Amino acid sequence: MLHIRGEAALDEGQLQTLTIVTRVASTLSALGVLTIIGTYCLSKHFRNPMxxxxxxxxxxxxxDVTCTMISTSGPKAGNASALCQFQGFLNQMFPIADVLWTLAMAVNVHLIVHRSYDVESLRRLEWKYMLGITxxxxxxxxxxxFIHTEENGPMYGSVALWCAIAPKWVLFRIILYYVPIWSSILITIALYLFVxxxxxxxxxxxRSISSHVNFSTLDETIPPAAAIAHDSCGNSTTPEYDNPHSGTDDPQSPSGAAKYYPPSTTRTLIIPSNPSSLSFRQYILMPLFFFLALLLVWVAxxxxxxxSFIDPSFSSYPLMLVVGVTGSLRGFWNGIVxxxxxxxSWKRRRESDEMALRPVTRG
Incomplete structure (x- = not known):
């Protein structure tokens, strides 16, 4: 027996398989969500603005997991049912929100690299992101x-896997769903290219500065470098050093010149950084991996x-399976990253801090 679900004709076996794979993937996403929240609450090393x-x-x-966990039960209940309409609402709001939060991370990376934003400046943006994205x-x-016509029926309806903007409203689905998503993705790509x-x-x-560092004297000024000290929450700090230039606001220069005073030929070299400097791996690499995971989710x-827009008769069950799996794994990939x-990042940061404090022997 064939069940018509939106644009696709599915038999009982195919429908059952779709239900299973989407719910298994949704379960993995739920675990990913719990992992993120639990790790943040339990580990002091996962509490920076990013x-x-x-x-x-x-x-x-x-x-979003709630939506994908409903799976084919939404379409099965009928387009006019409360379950289908609820699933359609979730499907319209939260996948787009996921993309916009990834864009917000890219904006933060841009502000760190190009505007020298520090931890507090980033924290003040959070409520603005929440308000804007929501x-x-x-x-x-x-x-x-609330949109419904006699000719096309309700705006939300069956699209085989779940309820979303219905096939009869396909132009609206492209304009109100895929255009915002891919516009955000393209902006994110542009920001990462600039970064x-x-x-x-x-x-x-x-590299040019490092090649001209002079170690010939015992008491010398060290130019800025990439070594960054961190507090217990992963926020960057600077070690104590003389500060003859306090008050400078140049984001590319240190707020003071570092002095180190060795007792003999063995010295502890501590290279200061700008107080607003932030860990590359925590503040840039992690959002970049989130974005790459996002791209994988949205290709299928x-x-x-x-x-299907080009050819309304197009239907591919294997592609539908891929869509079901990838669309249900958003929370899982986020948790993994x-x-x-x-x-x-935490391990490398700890090793970097140990290296910065390691004694350097001069012959």
């Missing part, structure tokens, strides 16, 4: 609940939607 954005997004992911996603999703160019420039400058559903990259 981590907080990820944790806030985890609560949005939790509602407003931009909640209001359209809510309005679409990459700036980092490459700074590395060339740093976007391909399916473009193909948060823990794996975060732990590697």
């Amino acid at each position: 981590h907080r954005l990820i944790v806030i997004n985890a609560f949005y992911n939790a509602l 407003t931009a996603t909640f209001i359209p999703a809510l309005v679409l609940l 990459g160019i700036e980092i490459a420039k700074r590395r060339r400058i740093l 559903p976007s391909t399916n939607r473009v193909a 948060f823990v794996v990259v975060g732990m590697r």
Whole structure:
């Protein structure tokens, strides 16, 4: 027996398989969400501003998991049912919110690299991100609940895997769903390109400075370098040093000149950094991996939607399975990136701090 679900004709076996894979993937996403929240609460090393954005997004992911866990039960209940309409609302709001939170992380990276934002400056932006993203996603999703015509039926309806903007409203689905998503993705790509160019420039400058450091005297000034000390929450700090230039506001120069005084030929070399300097791996690498995971999630559903828009008769069950799995794994990939990259960042930061304090012997 065939069940018509939106654009696709599915038999009982296919429908059952779709239900299983989406719910298994949703369970993994739920575990990813719990991992993010639990790690943040239990570990003091996962509490910088970028981590907080990820944790806030985890609560949005939790509602996204609710949507994908409903799975094919929404379409099965019928387009006019409360379950289908509720699932459609969730499907419209929270996947877009996930993309916008990834964009917010990219904006933070841009502000760190190009505007020298410090921890407090980033923290003050959080409520603005929450207000802006919630407003931009909640209001359209809510309005679409009340759109219904005799010809096309309700705006939210079956799209095979779950309920979302219905096939008869496909142009609205492209404009109100895929356009915001891919516009945000393109802006994020542009921001990371600008950041990459700036980092490459700074590395060339740093290599040039490092090649001219003079260690011939016992009492000397060390130019800025990449070594950064951190407090217990992962925020950057600077070691104690003489500060003859206090008050400087140049983000590219240290606020003071470091002095070190060795008792003999063995010296402890501590290289200060700008107090607003932030860990590269925590503040840049982690958001970048989140973005790469996001791209993997959206390739399959976007391909399916473009193909079905060009050819309304297009239907691919294997592609539908891929869409179901990737669309249900958003929270899972976020959890993996948060823990794996975060732990590697913490480990490397600890090694860097130990290296900065290691005695350097001069012959």
